[in-house]
Amino acid sequence: MLAIVKEERKPGAVVMRDVPAARPLEGEILIRVHSAAICGSDLHAYEYPPAYEFMKIPVILGHEYAGTVEAAGPGATVFRRGERVMGESNRFCGRCANCRTGRTNICENNLMTGLHVDGGMAEFIAVPENLVHRVPDNLSFEEAAVAQPCAVSFHAVYDNSAVVPGAAVAVFGAGVVGLTVAQAARLCGAAAVVVSGTGADARTRLPLARRMGFPTVDIDEEDLVAGFVSRTGRRRADAVLECSGSAAGIRDALRLVRKGGTVTLVGIYGQDAAISFAAVVRDEIHIKTSYTATWKNYEQALDLIAGGRVEVRPLITVYPFREGLQAFRDGLARAALKPVLQLA
Template sequence: MKTMRAQVLTEPYHFELKEVPVPEINEDEVLVKVKYCGICGSDWGSYTGKYADEVACIPLTTGHEVYGTIAELGKNAKGLHVGDRVTYDICTPCGTCYHCRIGEPLLCSDFKQIGIHTDGGFAEYVKVPWKNIYVVPDEVSDEKAAFVEPLTACLNASHKMDCTIGRSVVVIGAGLGIMHAQLAKLRGAAPVIVIDANADRLKMAKEVVADYTINVKEVDPIEEVMRLTNGVGADFVLEAVGSSRTYEQAFQMVRKGGKVEAFGICAEDDLASLPPVEFVTSEKKISGSCAGIGYDWGDALTLMKYGRVDPMPLISMIVPLEELEDTLKEIRTNPKLVKVLVSPEAKERTVLYK
């Protein structure tokens, strides 16, 4: 029996590096050799036991932002070859429930994601349905390919927000929010404003995409957005922090008739206060988006291939598989870390941020 190294979440707040069997694939699956697996904010939620449906899956190998190469093919796999550079759609909706059948698979009644509800990429190998696989173009580097999954989530939010050319967009949060801002600028939004409390991240946002940045430690963000929009308020506000306070601020800084896009995930008991009268008299709107699915992966790869978005400024560090748990904690305390890639092949960490 072939074995591999895997970081297994055995209980909340405890990963155990184990030698486990390499996954056996069926006729409709492929085995992917993991090169990189990015650490997502939701991985901290899984680690701390924040999400009840994920805790129910423990013991579990988490990790869902995967890039690798095909190591083995099931006999039904078509158009793929051993050695192909790949990433994959992590979503495995049931396909038969009400939501799936009306074209809302992200709301599937039995929704599962690889690396969140089933074993994922913080390991040397992961098995995936072959139909979920996307071949990575030669023009997309290995590191960028590990950023496809978070980009798909941003793409879904961009579709849902549906900002129009020449309209103002505010993004609250300068982590993955920088990618949201890039997509807004691609859609012709103007100005694009990014808000955060981290000066280093705001500097990055300004260098990469933002027309204006707002440091909440220096000014009132609502007053500053009003100033920058001539007292009207922003046409669109995307919340990418996951806090009731920033959701309340988003609703206050969006203009009459404007739209708030909900992206940041709050704790279940973290409730925001939004005045219902403004839904009526000011016709303010809110929509939500939770993940990418399906051809969001193809679109993300195309945008990277042609240089329309560049995730490299957000990739802060590459660490060995053995350092996963320590790095999860480090991300919470080191403001310079945005995206960290975990690699089963790495022998030591590589720091990319300045």
Template sequence: MMMKAAVLQGVKNLEVLNWQKPSPSPREVLVKVESCGICGTDQHIYHGHPGSAEVNPPIILGHELAGEVVEAGAEVTNLRAGDRVSIDPNMYCGTCKYCRSNRAHLCENLQAVGVTRDGGMGEYCVVPAANCYKIPDTMTFEEAALVEPLGCVLHGFRKIQLSPLSKVLIIGGGFIGQLFLQLVKQQNVESIIVSEPAESKKETLFRLGADEVINPMDEMELEADVVIECVGRPESMEFAFKAAGKGGQVLLFGVAAPETVISVSPFEIFSKELTVKGSFVNPYTHEEAIALIGNKVIDVQTLISHRFKLQDLPAAMAEYPKLGVSKGVIVY
């Protein structure tokens, strides 16, 4: 049997095709995809950069996905047809030194749905049963698809230390910055400033808890205890180091292109005694992210700015930066 899927054929070459409907192996399930988020990493891959691992077209992208189980493999005992699930896309080998030292997300043999194997930008997707998480009946499939990015944000969030005295600067007020903003707000910090040039995002940022929204184009002196960079551009990363005060923490969360380099003063890191951390994917944060969304602690539903049909994807991916997308999802 065949299905419709958006297949990446090569750099900047995405086509909606009739594609072979997959069948699950004994430990896999076949999921009818109901919603799939479009991640900034999908744009990176579309333009020829790697994702969490190397990408080899032709492949169906989409690692933020949710849907309904329609068939379970012979050895699957915890899922059955009709179950509503959200998918953690990352698969770890379990035998490399990173997997064996509680750092599975740094796995030397990392595989991922929508990166190294076909993902959610198709009507059906086969995934390991171990990567499926049942979702509450009250959770929409759109919310369930956005569990994965929240899980990634949770991993980064755990790398910073906050107190009621913390002055926090979030660089980038898009979807990821909005998730960080909500998590930071829960900690009752002294103040949260968001650096975001788009006037259209201000209302949402204030609604989610920002105390101040600044335009990065404006000249100003800032001194934050914690700086969370969510953009991945050279100028925004360099700004993060300048804005960090003495004893400050800098979290570089935004995904830069592999060839990107930045100019940072080692003396500044030394003299301010800065702590600098990176954050990669979402090791075992999926269940907590489901709870945060399901219990209405974190809002993702109202942050969706664009919805696309499968047939719209080739044009949308080609024009994505021009569309003003804060968060896009595919609906089926």
């Protein structure tokens, strides 16, 4: 079968080539992939910074995918051939204390699809059936693949933030996670949701946020706090969701949040952040973190996208699978927000 493979331990070295066909093991199903999306972490895997040296090499990339059930392995009984499905990104063990209490996203034995084990940028993928979700009929495969990052956003807002009806909310970063976090906060009844980004976001991402109905602040053009105050009429934010992944974003979040407010860190930080904790303590600022998503968040994402309550279509650029490497280049150049490869 054809697959997109990270071939060697160096920057680049991502190729499209034939690999042995995936086969479902005990408890697994084989999915014929129709859509596979490129995530920021796939782009990092492409660039191969030190934080990604844990990867299995060679590995088929991709953890955002949707398709149809092709076959079931021994003991897999939940799905029928032809059913429309998508899979979770974490291969949790199901046996550790966190898994047994529903916190599969922080499984003690977690393996990441497309990094530790072969992923979804291929004609087929074999996955344990306990991490597979049915896709509603009216949802396209492209949207179903993007339900994965959407689930990450819902975990951040609904399980790990202080977003409540009437809250003034700041979202840092206008990528796929930032723009779906903002939509989730609006669904919660937040009084105001302001999306901020840098000058690099000024051409496409911030205008897209505004088209989705969110006031924006370009922090390279305007002071973040002054911008937030002018957009909301509030002195500070009740809840900040830091989705930019930059260390500067953490410091800005602590500057913008009100006394007693909550900062949720959703980005994966490539650099350390120097923070003075005296003010954080004196102001009783809560710092929460949020990592990937659990079963419930995937169901929320599929339902809310299918019901038209959360929009992901404007984020997506579709590429035929054979142009997959071009899609990587466009993602790296920020020319496409969420490239989705179309296989069948």
